[in-house]
Amino acid sequence: MRGAVYQAVALLGVIAVGWFLVSNTLDNLSNRGIVTGFGFLERPASFAIGEVLAEYSPADTFARALYIGLLNTLFVSALGIVLATLLGATIGIARLSPNWPVRVIAGGYVEMVRNVPLLLQLFLWYALITQGLPGPREAIRLLPGVFLSNRGLVVPWFGPDGFTAPHLAGFNFQGGAAISPELAALLFGLSVYTAAFIAEVVRGGILAVPKGQTEAALSLGLSRRQALRFVILPQALRIIVPPLSSQYLNLLKNSSLAVAIGYPDLVSVANTAINITGQAIEGFAIVMAVFVAISLALSALMNWYNRRIAVTR
Amino acid sequence: MKRLISAAVAAILVFAAQSAHAGATFDAVKARGQVNCGVNTGLAGFSAPDERGVWRGIDVDVCRAVAAAMFGDATKVRYVPLTAQQRFTALQSGEIDVLSRNTTWTSQRDIELGLNFTGVTYYDGQGFLVAKKLNVKSAKELNGATVCVLAGTTTELNLADWFRANNLQFRPVVIEKNEELAQTFFANRCDAITSDASQLAAIRASSAPNPDDFMILPEIISKEPLGPAVRHGDDQWFDLVKWSLFAMIQAEEKGITSKNIDSFKDSPDPEIKRILGITPGQGKALGVDDRWAANIIRQVGNYGESFERNVGKDSKLKLERGLNALWTNGGLMYAMPIR
Numbered sequence: 001m002r003g004a005v006y007q008a009v010a011l012l013g014v015i016a017v018g019w020f021l022v023s024n025t026l027d028n029l030s031n032r033g034i035v036t037g038f039g040f041l042e043r044p045a046s047f048a049i050g051e052v053l054a055e056y057s058p059a060d061t062f063a064r065a066l067y068i069g070l071l072n073t074l075f076v077s078a079l080g081i082v083l084a085t086l087l088g089a090t091i092g093i094a095r096l097s098p099n100w101p102v103r104v105i106a107g108g109y110v111e112m113v114r115n116v117p118l119l120l121q122l123f124l125w126y127a128l129i130t131q132g133l134p135g136p137r138e139a140i141r142l143l144p145g146v147f148l149s150n151r152g153l154v155v156p157w158f159g160p161d162g163f164t165a166p167h168l169a170g171f172n173f174q175g176g177a178a179i180s181p182e183l184a185a186l187l188f189g190l191s192v193y194t195a196a197f198i199a200e201v202v203r204g205g206i207l208a209v210p211k212g213q214t215e216a217a218l219s220l221g222l223s224r225r226q227a228l229r230f231v232i233l234p235q236a237l238r239i240i241v242p243p244l245s246s247q248y249l250n251l252l253k254n255s256s257l258a259v260a261i262g263y264p265d266l267v268s269v270a271n272t273a274i275n276i277t278g279q280a281i282e283g284f285a286i287v288m289a290v291f292v293a294i295s296l297a298l299s300a301l302m303n304w305y306n307r308r309i310a311v312t313r
Numbered sequence: 314m315k316r317l318i319s320a321a322v323a324a325i326l327v328f329a330a331q332s333a334h335a336g337a338t339f340d341a342v343k344a345r346g347q348v349n350c351g352v353n354t355g356l357a358g359f360s361a362p363d364e365r366g367v368w369r370g371i372d373v374d375v376c377r378a379v380a381a382a383m384f385g386d387a388t389k390v391r392y393v394p395l396t397a398q399q400r401f402t403a404l405q406s407g408e409i410d411v412l413s414r415n416t417t418w419t420s421q422r423d424i425e426l427g428l429n430f431t432g433v434t435y436y437d438g439q440g441f442l443v444a445k446k447l448n449v450k451s452a453k454e455l456n457g458a459t460v461c462v463l464a465g466t467t468t469e470l471n472l473a474d475w476f477r478a479n480n481l482q483f484r485p486v487v488i489e490k491n492e493e494l495a496q497t498f499f500a501n502r503c504d505a506i507t508s509d510a511s512q513l514a515a516i517r518a519s520s521a522p523n524p525d526d527f528m529i530l531p532e533i534i535s536k537e538p539l540g541p542a543v544r545h546g547d548d549q550w551f552d553l554v555k556w557s558l559f560a561m562i563q564a565e566e567k568g569i570t571s572k573n574i575d576s577f578k579d580s581p582d583p584e585i586k587r588i589l590g591i592t593p594g595q596g597k598a599l600g601v602d603d604r605w606a607a608n609i610i611r612q613v614g615n616y617g618e619s620f621e622r623n624v625g626k627d628s629k630l631k632l633e634r635g636l637n638a639l640w641t642n643g644g645l646m647y648a649m650p651i652r
Contacts, residue, residue, distance in 0.1 A: 031545075034405060034425070046473055046474065047485075048472070048484075058474075130502040171455075171459065260489055271464055275401075275465035276421075
């Protein structure tokens with residue numbers, strides 16, 4: 001009974017603080033003559049976005065612009081999660097390799113990468129790409145129709161005019177598909193950084209499987225590779241999945257550093273929208289709500305997977 | 314994420330701020346003993362720390378002028394470097410008292426953001442900087458170009474508007490900070506960089522590997538009147554900032570400089586007597602010392618001195634006065650009469 005009272009008091013306290021913050025903010029905003037509300041979402045955005053995965057022009061609304069930014073965030077996060085998982089699992093297993101150069105290199109990778117702030121790493125990758133590679137007119141021809149320059153990697157691909165090979169026209173390559181330096185640097189930076197943490201999660205998961213399991217597998221005549229594949233990893237996976245989910249969420253949230261190197265993710269587009277409209281609180285509220293929604297969805301998915309692979313008793 | 318959080322925290326300061334009463338900012342500044350002035354994180358000629366860490370620039374001089382008027386001491390300023398995105402929230406939330414950060418005066422900002430612009434320190438316009446080796450002579454030849462642009466500025470809008478109006482294609486690369494933007498452009502990631510023409514001159518002078526390899530295209534695609542702003546709610550403070558700038562311009566018109574100010578103390582001109590506080594009354598009405606304008610001129614200089622020292626012929630930007638000449642010399646600089 002006493003517990004229920006405490007909980008009710010705590011809940012009331014939270015509601016009161018929330019109410020105070022909201023009403024005080026609205027008071028202050030109106031005192032200062034700052035326009036509030038979400039009406040701006042229907043107005044034309046009037047700014048251009050460099051990379052779009054769906055139709056967009058500056059005549060479209062702010063809502064549409066934010067949606068384009070969201071697609072970019074989801075795109076880079078999804079690719080990043082796949083790449084980081086593959087790279088992280090490989091490094092994690094390599095850290096336990098009986099071969100010492102492999103073990104030392106993998107250990108060095110983890111210690112180097114996870115101890116340097118991600119923002120610095122992104123600047124480094126971006127500078128390496130934009131300053132290390134030649135301009136589009138001096139692009140490196142890797143394969144017929146595949147060019148690498150500081151404008152990105154262009155490959156033949158399906159476009160509005162059918163399947164086209166990129167060709168130099170005017171300032172840049174036209175036709176085909178391009179991976180921009182901003183996307184490449186962000187994707188690479190996020191994957192490399194998160195992979196270091198995933199490697200530790202994987203290593204921890206494998207080490208948590210009792211040594212007897214390995215010994216039993218080996219004594220049954222399985223090779224080291226087979227023991228890992230059929231005995232150790234399936235058990236380690238159950239330990240790995242929950243902390244792995246956290247790493248995926250981190251990657252998603254870290255993708256908001258895109259604004260520093262010019263990739264138009266949700267935060268970058270929202271920043272521009274906030275500046276044009278001045279609706280900072282509404283803009284941040286939208287971004288936060290979206291990140292919370294994606295994170296909860298990702299958590300739900302990982303929890304479902306975790307239950308599916310769990311040992312049923 | 315960290316940027317998002319810092320911006321969100323700035324927004325939350327709006328929550329926490331007390332509701333304003335008349336004269337709140339003026340009184341708070343007076344009690345604090347210094348002016349919190351929002352400036353650029355680093356833009357040569359406008360606001361940037363020099364090699365000894367002292368803030369210098371035409372925008373910085375506005376901060377110093379306000380401090381000189383308020384306290385009789387131009388050094389009583391705390392500089393708060395702000396990105397384009399942070400600036401309005403910082404002003405709205407009370408983190409700074411005056412925003413003097415090459416900010417364009419637009420109707421939307423003046424009306425919807427709860428701000429008051431106090432005047433114009435520099436009449437600017439948006440242009441394009443390109444490498445000479447591209448052989449581009451006009452912005453109209455930029456069809457299909459990649460253009461570097463700073464995040465969170467009116468520049469982004471003008472750029473899209475102008476390319477649409479001229480039926481040209483372009484691809485923006487939007488970067489948050491001036492330094493990284495310039496670095497990215499000079500690495501040839503973009504074919505052109507767009508900004509206010511004065512900023513392009515600053516970027517070319519301070520960041521280009523060889524400034525002579527780059528040129529500003531002739532088209533000026535927008536009006537960018539840059540000026541200081543204060544938040545709504547304190548007209549006394551608004552007046553002080555407004556008249557600090559006017560005093561600098563008026564001093565130039567009257568030929569009063571930081572060097573020759575003492576030679577005017579016996580001047581028969583009634584307006585000069587009012588500016589120098591020899592005829593009393595004006596300062597008291599503003600809530601400051603009667604010698605407020607004299608202190609500005611003595612410690613900061615007149616508008617022309619500030620211009621030439623920071624962006625004009627005595628600086629490495631070497632900008633012409635152009636629109637920023639006095640109205641008597643064919644420019645737009647015109648102070649309301651001090652009387």
